[in-house]
Amino acid sequence: MDSMSITSLSPREIARRRLLDTLRREGPLARVEIGQHLGMSPASVSELTASLLDEGVLVAEEGGDTLPGLIRGRPKVRLFFAETLGSVIGVWTGFNRIELRLVDSAGRNRSSRHIEYPLRNLEADALLDVLAETITTFARDTGAPDVKAIGLACQGYVDTRDGIVAWSPVLGTRDLPLASGLGERLGKPVLIENDASAMAFAIAQHDPALRVGRTACLMIGDGVGLGFLLQGELYRGARSGGSEFGHVRLRRGGPQCRCGGRGCIEAFLADYALHRDAQLIDHRPAPTILIPSEEAMGALVTQARGGDAALLQLFREAGEVLGDAASILIQTLEPDHIVLCGPGTRAMDLLRPSFEAALEVQTIPALRSLTTIQVVESSMDLLTEGVVMQALRELDLDLARLKAA
Amino acid sequence: MDSMSITSLSPREIARRRLLDTLRREGPLARVEIGQHLGMSPASVSELTASLLDEGVLVAEEGGDTLPGLIRGRPKVRLFFAETLGSVIGVWTGFNRIELRLVDSAGRNRSSRHIEYPLRNLEADALLDVLAETITTFARDTGAPDVKAIGLACQGYVDTRDGIVAWSPVLGTRDLPLASGLGERLGKPVLIENDASAMAFAIAQHDPALRVGRTACLMIGDGVGLGFLLQGELYRGARSGGSEFGHVRLRRGGPQCRCGGRGCIEAFLADYALHRDAQLIDHRPAPTILIPSEEAMGALVTQARGGDAALLQLFREAGEVLGDAASILIQTLEPDHIVLCGPGTRAMDLLRPSFEAALEVQTIPALRSLTTIQVVESSMDLLTEGVVMQALRELDLDLARLKAA
DNA sequence: CATATTTATTCGCTCGTCGAACAAAACAAC
């Protein structure tokens, strides 16, 4: 239970995980239906579900509601997660905002909340205290029955195996043992994940096409992050982290980025960058780094749509950088899908012309046509959803191992 | 035999492949030794090798040469590939050069040859004719006993599953069915691969550290290519191709690349680029694109080492681009290893200062330290070796399937 | 009531792997 480690899985564990994954995605399913989804024989499904029912992970749906009229044959008995398995809390920590979500073991949303809180200037210990306090309060307020684990999505390079934030554009600290620090305070296992990875995972849960082949999710918002999926599973770099694609430096001597560098993709596209540069245009003194509110960003976009030439130029440049970024992904990884997501897509109409022009200029046409690019309107809810799903999957495994031992 | 397709493998096929892979890499091995390499029990190895011996794929080493003196216990019986299994020809097609190699089923080099031939201005049919003719002649001259397959490494985006060159900086044609075209002419199965991928694979065969985790091989030579390995297996993008990382465009309005774009990584680092720019410095009219000889490149490097300021600046700029390229790889994929290879590393001493400076400026230090960067002095032999190894592995599978049917 | 239809379970089989016992082939010591 304490480990939550990613090791190689036994055939049984793989089958179990696949079964529970589809059940979470597709809702209650009869055994034959599970077999169709997984390409397994009814016999095997029966065998697997027998032990899951026995363990109390799954329960058979109460008969009656799926009125067996009209359809001939023996009625389906749908299986689903037991209500008694407890719940999981998902957390996203932004620059000055915390998003919380409570789900049951089936992944269904029970409650969510978001809190404005400036996390940026806190020392490591203070940060952990605030997070622990916030999560505890949330759990108490929602009357969360039995919280089994916490999943936390945050910015930066996250060592998901050891639960360490190896690097972060927000925290000054390096190698912050976030999972253990929070785990000790809460007395529960904590799993952490890069936020763009979490969002990529969540988005892929809603579209089967993104779970085959290679999918690159570019999240634009407080920063710019990349979640890269291979066959529906998150790509892990060295030290089992994600990608810091947002800090690829495209323009030498470009604008200052909060990572300390210059000309990062993020330094053109992130909310703070657009807001800062807009301030500079208006000759207002721009605070070094400030995460603007959604309202402020909305106003910015509206003003640009109204025809403000200087702002339009700003978005044009951002779109161009986005096009360059997509070109790099295409020519390096040749993904089947690139998904643009996050709050930053609110200005997609402003970004698109220069985005497509840059894509045209920077990419070999024959390769460009192999990748489909789509925009997914995504709320920040997906962040907590993604990390919660990951935590639930780990719990599934832990439960299996607990039973095996 | 005709297919050579990449499908999902049965457990047996996986075990078989792993066994033959280690045997090719590690030379003749006794069964217990194989078990140690593969983490399998002697019982399983015995069972597997029994069928391989039965099929005639492997033979037991003749006793006597491994004099059993000195060591107590029953002497090892080493197994190795049968001599009678035939051979494979590996080919690399450069811009104006063809490299050929004949290996036996164990992957041991039997003969090699290289030919100067300007392939660049040929129509598709003429190209296929020349290649077929060259290969046939080579096979005849070397008295190749029984050529089972041909592996061909070439530049461009290669659909390895269907044997189609989807795009190439050399060929004007798009979607050239190279494997089938050559296969028909030679009456043998042909497997094609991107040349940087082939080299990456070959290099990884010689270093176990590169076969775990993530390894990015940057090949610098006629062009710049990337071979990306995950757990020792080549990464495949959409349409099962490799990467066209060399055509990532780093500098808007930069020098002309042979792909038609501007400012590609290749347009700074490839032999033709360095040579062309050196010509321009000397105010000589530079031919648009010409692949300089190894001697010409050697002279260029010598001249630069002699202190020629303009040339040094050229290499300095190339090194900077290389550093930028490595930074992109680090922050996008966070590989465990980056390997710099290919003829272009001949000038590594000239590239290094600006390479490292660029790496410093462009990369987040915490991430930079997770990736080890190494230079591998590699001859072009590795290209044919890589593609020949891939072809042999496919033959292994075909043989297994033939036997199963 | 019998029959059709669909769902779920049971049974026996195969496959791949392993541990343990056993056989084989050398050396070492007397």
Added chain:
DNA sequence: GTTGTTTTGTTCGACGAGCGAATAAATATG
């Protein structure tokens, strides 16, 4: 020689995971 000792290789029984086929279960139809 004969008798261990040591290491290699094989055989055998067992197990885990999956599947096909037969069977049982539960409903609708006529």
